[in-house]
Amino acid sequence: MSHCSPIRVAVVDGQPIFARGLELLLPAATDGRAQVVGFTADAAAAASLVRRCVPDLALVDLHMPAPGGIRAVAAIRRTTPQVRIVAMSDAEDLSSPLQALEAGAEAYMPKSAEPEKLLPPLLAVLDGWAVMPTQLLSTLLRPARFPPVSLDEAERALLRSIAAGRSTLEIADQMHVSDRTVKRMSAALLRKLRVSNRAQAAALAGHAGLLDD
Incomplete structure (x- = not known):
């Protein structure tokens, strides 16, 4: 796909400060090539947010209050299948990322990633690539x-x-x-x-x- 227009990103995260940080830092770190167009801290509202703001990508925190990030991924995939979903987490446990991929996420990235390091993997996801840490890929390949x-x-x-x-x-x-x-x-x-x-x-x-x- 063409990346001339800014990448529209929706954020589903239980920590508003993280989403606010992305909203401020992502455009600056990517020279305006990515911008946050919507945010919710409620996993149950994820699908409706994505339908409303029509993003290219949805970043979904896996560790959110019920119904949780996995359910949010599944709901987005079911209602807006054209949107690419990137699961994120600050936990080291790989069970949640695996469940997110099974629920329909195309990629997984740790939340420790700096905003300026997000653009290459986000572009790769939009181009149809699977993006995930080596350890997670090794687990998938067992x-x-x-x-x-x-x-x-x-x-x-x-x-x-x-x-x-x-x-x-x-x-x-x-x-x-x-x-x-x-x-x-x-x-x-x-x-x-x-x-x-x-x-x-x-x-x-x-x-x-x-x-x-």
Whole structure:
């Protein structure tokens, strides 16, 4: 996608001071290339906030009061599937990030990240890449998390393209089919892999032997 216009970011976080800090620091740290367009400290209001302010990205704190960040991720994914979701947390436990990816987040970043360091991963997420710390990726790639899957040649080619971070239009051009066909094939592939989004498919692509020729 084009990044000429500012990246619109919605923040769902139980700490208003964190969101306020992002609102002030993110535009300055990114030379105006990213801006906060909406904020809520209520996880139950996350989906309605995102529908209202139409962001490109939603940053969701995983450790919020009930119904919690995981439910907020799931609600946003269900109601506004075009929005990219970045889960964030200041905890070291990896169970919540894994649950967030399963609920529909495309990425996970620790809240310790400085505002000026946020732009590259946010741009990568918008381009379809899965962004997460190495430790979390290693956990995702453990063979026990994924049952053996048999893929045909077309499915392997599609999975390679997804793992490479190519957009739907790029894959359609490469395969000489319509973008609608790519979306249909991708949805079928995700179901077969028993994952819910491209981030999980990209992680699964690194599982031993899955992409071997």
